[in-house]
Amino acid sequence: MTIPLKPNPPLALPRFVILLRYSGKKALRLLLLMFAVSVVCFVLMKFSPIDPIEAYIGGEHASLPPEQIEHLREYWGLNDGFAVRYVKWIRGLLEGNMGTSIVYNQPVADVIAEKFSASLLLMGTSWALSGILGFSMGIIGALNRGKLVDKFIKLYCLTLASAPIFWVGILLLIVFSVWLGWFPIGLSAPIDATAAEATWGDRLYHLILPALTLSLTGVASIALHTRQKLIDVLDSDYALFAKARGAGKWLLFKRHGFKNILLPAITLQFGTIAELFGGSTLAEGIFSYPGLGKAVVEAGIRADLPLLVGIALFASAFVFAGNFIANLLYAAVDPRIREGARRI
Amino acid sequence: MNRRQKTLIYASFSAFLLIAVMAAGSFLTEEATRVDFARKNLLPSLGHIYGTDWFGRDMFIRTVKGLSLSIVIGALSTIGSGLIALMMGTAAAIGGRRVDACVNWLIDVVMGVPMLIFLILVSFIVGKGPQGIIVGMILTHWTYLARVVRAEVLQLKSSQYVIAARSMGKSNAYIALRHILPHAYPQFLVGLILMFPHTILHEASLTFLGFGLSPHQPGIGVILSESLNYLSAGQWWTALMPGLSLLVIVRLFDLLGDSIQSLYNPYKSHE
Amino acid sequence: MGQRIPLLEVKDFTLQFKQYGRGLKQIETRVISGFTLDVHAGEIVAVVGASGSGKSLLAHAILGILPSNAATGGSLKFKGEELSQSLKERLRGKEISLIPQSVSYLDPLMTTGKQIESPLRKAANAVKSVMNRFQLGDDAKNKYPFQLSGGMARRVLIGTALTSGAELVIADEPTPGLHKSMVDETLGSLKELAALGRGVLMITHDIDLAFVVADRIAVFNKGLTVEVADAKAFEASPDNVKHPYSKALWHALPQNGFHSVRGKDYGEEIDAGCDAGEEDDA
Numbered sequence: 037m038t039i040p041l042k043p044n045p046p047l048a049l050p051r052f053v054i055l056l057r058y059s060g061k062k063a064l065r066l067l068l069l070m071f072a073v074s075v076v077c078f079v080l081m082k083f084s085p086i087d088p089i090e091a092y093i094g095g096e097h098a099s100l101p102p103e104q105i106e107h108l109r110e111y112w113g114l115n116d117g118f119a120v121r122y123v124k125w126i127r128g129l130l131e132g133n134m135g136t137s138i139v140y141n142q143p144v145a146d147v148i149a150e151k152f153s154a155s156l157l158l159m160g161t162s163w164a165l166s167g168i169l170g171f172s173m174g175i176i177g178a179l180n181r182g183k184l185v186d187k188f189i190k191l192y193c194l195t196l197a198s199a200p201i202f203w204v205g206i207l208l209l210i211v212f213s214v215w216l217g218w219f220p221i222g223l224s225a226p227i228d229a230t231a232a233e234a235t236w237g238d239r240l241y242h243l244i245l246p247a248l249t250l251s252l253t254g255v256a257s258i259a260l261h262t263r264q265k266l267i268d269v270l271d272s273d274y275a276l277f278a279k280a281r282g283a284g285k286w287l288l289f290k291r292h293g294f295k296n297i298l299l300p301a302i303t304l305q306f307g308t309i310a311e312l313f314g315g316s317t318l319a320e321g322i323f324s325y326p327g328l329g330k331a332v333v334e335a336g337i338r339a340d341l342p343l344l345v346g347i348a349l350f351a352s353a354f355v356f357a358g359n360f361i362a363n364l365l366y367a368a369v370d371p372r373i374r375e376g377a378r379r380i
Numbered sequence: 381m382n383r384r385q386k387t388l389i390y391a392s393f394s395a396f397l398l399i400a401v402m403a404a405g406s407f408l409t410e411e412a413t414r415v416d417f418a419r420k421n422l423l424p425s426l427g428h429i430y431g432t433d434w435f436g437r438d439m440f441i442r443t444v445k446g447l448s449l450s451i452v453i454g455a456l457s458t459i460g461s462g463l464i465a466l467m468m469g470t471a472a473a474i475g476g477r478r479v480d481a482c483v484n485w486l487i488d489v490v491m492g493v494p495m496l497i498f499l500i501l502v503s504f505i506v507g508k509g510p511q512g513i514i515v516g517m518i519l520t521h522w523t524y525l526a527r528v529v530r531a532e533v534l535q536l537k538s539s540q541y542v543i544a545a546r547s548m549g550k551s552n553a554y555i556a557l558r559h560i561l562p563h564a565y566p567q568f569l570v571g572l573i574l575m576f577p578h579t580i581l582h583e584a585s586l587t588f589l590g591f592g593l594s595p596h597q598p599g600i601g602v603i604l605s606e607s608l609n610y611l612s613a614g615q616w617w618t619a620l621m622p623g624l625s626l627l628v629i630v631r632l633f634d635l636l637g638d639s640i641q642s643l644y645n646p647y648k649s650h651e
Numbered sequence: 652m653g654q655r656i657p658l659l660e661v662k663d664f665t666l667q668f669k670q671y672g673r674g675l676k677q678i679e680t681r682v683i684s685g686f687t688l689d690v691h692a693g694e695i696v697a698v699v700g701a702s703g704s705g706k707s708l709l710a711h712a713i714l715g716i717l718p719s720n721a722a723t724g725g726s727l728k729f730k731g732e733e734l735s736q737s738l739k740e741r742l743r744g745k746e747i748s749l750i751p752q753s754v755s756y757l758d759p760l761m762t763t764g765k766q767i768e769s770p771l772r773k774a775a776n777a778v779k780s781v782m783n784r785f786q787l788g789d790d791a792k793n794k795y796p797f798q799l800s801g802g803m804a805r806r807v808l809i810g811t812a813l814t815s816g817a818e819l820v821i822a823d824e825p826t827p828g829l830h831k832s833m834v835d836e837t838l839g840s841l842k843e844l845a846a847l848g849r850g851v852l853m854i855t856h857d858i859d860l861a862f863v864v865a866d867r868i869a870v871f872n873k874g875l876t877v878e879v880a881d882a883k884a885f886e887a888s889p890d891n892v893k894h895p896y897s898k899a900l901w902h903a904l905p906q907n908g909f910h911s912v913r914g915k916d917y918g919e920e921i922d923a924g925c926d927a928g929e930e931d932d933a
Contacts, residue, residue, distance in 0.1 A: 065488075068485070069485075069488055069489055069492055072485070072486075072489045073489060073492065073493055076489065076493075077501070080501055080502065080505050194631070194634070195627065195631065197634075198577060198581075198627050198630040198631040198634060199623075199627045199630075200581055200584050200585060200588075200600075200604075200623060200626055200627070201585070202584075202585060202588050202604065203604060203619070203623030203626070203627070206604060206607065206608065206611070206619045206623065207619070207620065207623070209608075209611060210611060210616045210619065210620070213611075214611055214612065214614060214616070272755075273751070273753070273755040273756045274755065274756050274757055274758045274759075276711075276716050276756070277749065277751050277756040277757075277811075278758075278770060279714075279716050279743070280711075280714045280716050280743055280744065280748070280749040280751075281743065281744040281748065281749070281769060281770055281771070281811065281815065282740075282743050282744020282745055282769075282770060282771045282815075283744070283770040283771070287770055291758075291761075291770055292758045292761070295760045295761075296758070296759070296760055310491065310492065310493075310494045310495065311494075311495075313494030313496065313497060314494050314495055314496030314497070314585070317494075317496050317497070317589070318496070318585055318588070318589070321588075321589055322608065332497055332500060333500070333589050333590065336500040336501070336503075336504050336589075336591060337590055337591075339504065341504075344500070344501055344504065345501070347497060348493060348494075348497050348498065348501055351493070351494045351497055352492045352493045352494070355492050355493070355494060356492050359492075370760070371760065371795045371797075372759075372795070372797055
């Protein structure tokens with residue numbers, strides 16, 4: 037007896053067209069989000085009660101002749117109306133000119149480029165470390181559910197997820213700098229050596245503690261998430277069926293677990309980039325690491341609006357780009373998107 | 381004792397401790413943290429279980445005051461953020477496709493800006509101090525809960541009994557009050573409680589960086605950023621104990637949220 | 652066939668769950684009690700009972716894949732040997748195999764060809780012959796579950812049992828939602844399995860299916876086997892079965908007058924502890 041097979045229903049589109057359309061949509065979304073962030077930043081700036089000029093000159097404010105203050109205001113374009121400044125800024129932005137930092141007296145773009153290269157090393161290291169470690173911890177926990185090692189991993193993650201990052205940093209400082217004396221105490225670290233002069237050895241030396249701080253705390257969310265996902269997979273009907281077909285725990289993981297938990301883990305890991313910015317701001321503060329985080333604190337305290345907004349925009353672009361990459365990866369790996377059956 | 385009983389005990393214990401910290405913090409007067417150089421830099425002991433600082437102030441009392449202030453700020457931010465989440469989530473769920481798209485997009489925007497940087501920006505504009513933190517946190521923390529509310533209301537909206545009520549001609553307000561609210565509120569409550577630890581941690585972080593509470597106010601962030609200055613003198617306790625207490629408080633809120641969750645949602649506790 | 656050792660022998664089998672109800676109460680719910688049945692090589696035995704009566708759990712118990720809060724009693728024997736958990740683990744996938752009831756038992760991220768392949772032995776030939784047999788063309792080999800039609804998914808599920816080479820096949824609701832011709836095809840392959848000398852335990856809510864394909868029928872109600880009857884005799888007349896529930900089942904069939912089954916018709920004693928089965932059958 038022959039059974040007429042139904043012709044394969046929807047999706048006649050070739051694979052690359054689906055992917056192209058998908059990534060086009062995501063790219064458009066990225067641009068829209070960036071636009072929104074720039075508007076939000078400007079609205080916030082409009083309500084700013086702080087006169088950047090005052091913050092810059094500080095105590096000497098009173099002693100300066102009015103013409104000179106006027107000159108300074110002119111110099112920073114603070115006399116223009118809000119709308120004019122907005123248009124100027126957005127046009128400059130599109131040309132790659134983000135204004136001038138008041139604190140550093142340098143183009144904002146230059147400041148960001150310099151600081152970010154330092155931060156990138158820190159964030160990249162911690163991101164990769166916490167991702168790989170967290171993913172493995174999650175797998176180990178789920179495969180040993182309820183056993184001692186699982187309980188330990190869970191306790192560690194839940195505790196670290198509740199711990200203030202800066203406090204963890206301080207503890208590391210107490211142990212490794214004060215007690216063991218292996219590293220200089222943050223505030224006295226020689227940070228005058230600019231990025232160009234520092235050797236790789238130097239850089240790594242200053243990287244260790246902040247990277248450790250961020251990795252120790254960063255594993256928590258990815259580990260807990262991966263653990264839960266893998267437990268869900270192991271509790272699923274298809275895992276039950278695989279067990280009924282004689283697959284042992286390890287085979288079950290190899291055959292069904294890994295692929296099914298990898299995708300959510302990738303998405304989550306790219307999603308943590310926003311948090312990583314916050315974390316590195318704190319870690320850089322404690323360990324006097326000369327990166328973007330320190331610059332943003334500086335800008336905030338000394339009312340450097342162009343730099344503050346510049347960093348906020350840059351950081352958001354970075355986060356969105358991260359999500360964009362995650363989406364593309366997902367589309368490349370998940371057959372349900374690749375074949376155009378589902379949108380996310 | 382089974383897990384459900386343990387859960388209830390956890391919940392009441394953490395609720396009790398949180399209330400105790402808040403009450404203690406508000407009853408303690410200035411006198412309790414007065415400067416006394418005769419007892420400065422004391423290690424933790426029976427008399428001063430958290431030790432004393434450079435000015436001879438009792439660290440335990442400072443910590444309790446700091447925590448209770450954090451809890452108050454956290455509560456205000458959480459309530460404000462929760463209200464926004466409730467409005468946004470509900471609007472997205474019942475306002476049609478356009479509104480839904482707008483809300484989702486707004487959530488993406490807010491989530492895309494690194495929170496600490498956004499908080500610095502807001503506190504810079506609104507002004508430092510509690511009001512800056514609270515405004516900043518209200519503006520940033522609603523996103524996750526809004527998604528929860530949206531999903532919950534969407535699900536309820538398409539449930540059989542709501543459809544039935546609608547076909548029986550009940551008004552929207554009746555359906556919202558009688559059928560949607562009672563079922564959505566446990567999830568909302570749990571979301572609120574779980575938002576709490578985040579606001580507390582973020583307040584401390586912001587204060588630590590110098591954007592939150594002023595150095596004269598009691599705050600865990602203030603204490604910890606001060607302690608950084610005395611680390612080289614070997615004063616580990618001024619950092620360890622207050623930070624640990626903050627961790628415990630944050631963890632307690634998490635536990636409280638989780639246990640209420642599992643009381644409402646017993647499917648996960650079949651062991 | 653009384654003298655032969657049955658492939659599967661179930662005697663006074665009980666199964667209960669520990670659960671948390673509302674509030675703090677921990678409840679013990681009995682889902683199966685006093686279940687008795689045997690399956691010999693070369694025959695098809697059907698377990699017929701209402702949906703949600705805990706039948707699937709019997710299959711899971713035989714394979715040792717019950718959830719951790721389940722407890723069992725009584726005896727399960729395979730070829731005369733008591734089925735301990737370790738024996739179950741050694742036998743499943745090799746001697747005993749399961750045909751599960753829905754597509755959710757397929758890995759959403761795995762292609763058909765790999766799904767059919769036994770996790771225990773890599774045999775490209777076996778996969779190929781199964782796919783040919785079930786008219787799963789070459790393009791089906793690289794399809795994911797979400798791309799399969801209901802009938803195709805069903806064939807993939809049955810195919811998995813064929814690559815294992817097991818002696819006892821447990822088919823859990825093998826035909827729900829299938830087209831008539833597909834039902835015949837599915838039942839045909841179950842019969843073929845029996846003809847090859849394998850024992851088939853078919854779990855179903857559809858007594859009509861059982862009449863078509865089974866040698867014997869175990870009527871299952873509220874956790875009990877009310878009786879095991881010869882399929883042919885049962886089909887011919889309700890007088891050939893003893894229990895009122897079995898008779899009621901027969902009468903409820905459309906071709907026999909469609910009389911409704913009333914709760915009180917089949918005895919008070921089995922009503923005890925019947926509510927819980929509903930949610931645990933999933």
